[in-house]
Amino acid sequence: MINLILFGPPGSGKGTQAAMLVERYGLLHISTGDLFRYELSNDTPLGIEARGYMQKGELVPDSVTIGMLRNKVKANPDVPGYIFDGFPRNIIQSEALDALLEETEQAVSALLMLEVSDEEIVKRIVGRGATSGRADDLDESIIRNRIEVYKKETTPVFDYYDRLGKAKKIQGVGAIEAIFGRLCAEIDHING
Ligand code: ADP
Secondary structure: OEEEEEEOOOOOOHHHHHHHHHHHHOOEEEEHHHHHHHHHHOOOHHHHHHHHHHHHOOOOOHHHHHHHHHHHHHHOOOOOEEEEEOOOOOHHHHHHHHHHHHOOOOOOOEEEEEEOOHHHHHHHHHHHHHHHOOHHHOOHHHHHHHHHHHHHHHHHHHHHHHHOOOEEEEEOOOOHHHHHHHHHHHHHHHHO
16 A cells, blocks of 8 residues: 655645546545534534634644544445545644554545745735635735644654655646656655
8 A cells, every 4th residue: 555645835836736636546535624614514513613724824633634534434445545634734633643553554645745936826815815715715814824733733644654765845836837847756766
């Protein structure tokens, strides 16, 4: 199995690249942001709980997020691997993911981080907001808060997997196909 964490700030292109990686490697894409938006659009109790946090650009509490992620993984055991997108977003979630994968004697294969500057991110997200229908993409102060949360709470996840020799930085600016090529080169290297 190959279990990838697609990592990087909001708006760094994780969703776009994940869709292309799914095509090439047949992995299951699990985006916690997409899962929350699905719950939200169906007004489920989980969606209602997540809404306030998402609207402010804060993290949804770990117990909720980890439970949701766990259900998704457990419901899809027979896949060649997973692409985790938007998860883990802090150290608690990283430890939970490692423990979850260990239950089936699996592990994170690699964390691939798309590197994009703050200014580029804000520009991209504001552009996406015009068509994405995401309230958290329309307000620059919410976008800035998501970037702050990323820097404070999420970047330690990179160091956590870096210490295990599993973290790689990928230049996230340029043509979509070129970035895809860089990701594939890393994955093929891991796959041996
Ligand atoms: P982006 O990466 O563009 O900020 P996502 O679609 O990954 O957006 O997530 C949108 C929102 O969903 C986040 O701002 C947060 O409120 C919530 N969320 C997504 N994933 C997690 C997570 N792993 N832990 C806590 N909250 C999360």
